[in-house]
Amino acid sequence: MTKYVVAVSGGVDSVVLLDMLSQVPGHTIIVAHFDHGIRQDSPDDAMFVGELAKRYGYDFETTREELGSGASEELARVRRYEFLRSVAKKHAARIVTAHHSDDALETIAINLHRGTGWRGLAVLDSDIIRPLLQSTKADLVAYAQRRNLQWREDSTNASDAYLRNRLRTVVGSLDATSKKSLLERREAQIAYKKQIDREVKLLVGDGPSYSRYFFSHIPNNVAVECLRGIVQARLTRPQLERLLLAIKTAHPKSSYHAGAGLTVDFTTRNFSLSLLK
Numbered sequence: 001m002t003k004y005v006v007a008v009s010g011g012v013d014s015v016v017l018l019d020m021l022s023q024v025p026g027h028t029i030i031v032a033h034f035d036h037g038i039r040q041d042s043p044d045d046a047m048f049v050g051e052l053a054k055r056y057g058y059d060f061e062t063t064r065e066e067l068g069s070g071a072s073e074e075l076a077r078v079r080r081y082e083f084l085r086s087v088a089k090k091h092a093a094r095i096v097t098a099h100h101s102d103d104a105l106e107t108i109a110i111n112l113h114r115g116t117g118w119r120g121l122a123v124l125d126s127d128i129i130r131p132l133l134q135s136t137k138a139d140l141v142a143y144a145q146r147r148n149l150q151w152r153e154d155s156t157n158a159s160d161a162y163l164r165n166r167l168r169t170v171v172g173s174l175d176a177t178s179k180k181s182l183l184e185r186r187e188a189q190i191a192y193k194k195q196i197d198r199e200v201k202l203l204v205g206d207g208p209s210y211s212r213y214f215f216s217h218i219p220n221n222v223a224v225e226c227l228r229g230i231v232q233a234r235l236t237r238p239q240l241e242r243l244l245l246a247i248k249t250a251h252p253k254s255s256y257h258a259g260a261g262l263t264v265d266f267t268t269r270n271f272s273l274s275l276l277k
Contacts, residue, residue: 003093004129005061007084008052010045010152013098015052017132019149021096022056029056032082032087035064039154048152073164098127102137102171105138105182109167115236121182121187122189126131162277200229209270216248230273234260247271 004186006021008031031053035046046062053060063083067076068190088095106123111120112113114206130139144151174182191267204210214225224240235243246256246264249270256264263274 001026001028003030003091004096005030005032005084005091005093006078007032007034007095007097008049009033009154010048010052010155011098012144012149012151013103013132013137015149015151016143016147017096017098019147020053020054020143022130028093029058030087030091030234031058031060032057032084032095033060033062034083035062036071036079037064037066038069038076040259043153045152059092085163094127094129097133098140099124099130100135100137100140101179101183102260104133104186105171105174105179106164106168107169108182108186110163112162113167118189119193121186123186125190125193149254160190196225197229200226204230207272209267209272212247212266212269212271215244220244231258231260231262234262235273 004021004027006014006018006029008018010033018029020029021027033046033049035042038204043064047063050060050062050063055078066077067081069145084095107123108121109262111123114120124133133265143149206213207230210230215226218226220241224237227240227243228235231240235258241263243256243258245257250256250264250266252268254266256266258264258273261275265272265274
């Protein structure tokens, strides 16, 4: 029987997701809630989700961290996914989240605002299951109302402290044609990304060592894409560019800490990567 760790914040999106999944037989569900400690009332969310899991008859996993009111949206996201992945590993399960089409559009807007590369359109594409990506926020709210579901509103959703909230109004003002076009571009970029990843695999091989000569004589943008594949997207673009420079200039028998726990060891001709333990 397939096991799923369902991320439930207590908001309308994840409450709807849980209700929908409860109507599909043949799998095991573990409800997971991450209490980030950013809001004073966040323990109430955890209690609400715990009661919700109990009502559906599902196991409940939760943890609390004191990130504080000044925590960034990115930090909260990273810590949340670390928790979800730990629960998924514990139960040998796959993660399911309630991201919908408006979330995808907002993430694209954030990436464009920050000056994204071409991958900035290929958002919400990973090993995580996101069954609601074809639904809008309005669709989910309408479903919740039809089913008389109860949920909790996150007060930080109205705060201008977060970039996503500031861009939400802009995204919401787009007409249906523009939204459809952006979502179609997202799908196309995801397809291109997968094709590029396959080509990178053919170029660089499976390791564990890689040719310094090869990386020193191909165009930098191609080299960065190849390195991104080798490190499995653990590094940012600036980190990848610094790693490329190290590949070109490092002395034999030296090591380089690339970030994200990755260490690179150099010989005269090759380099290899290992994760710090």
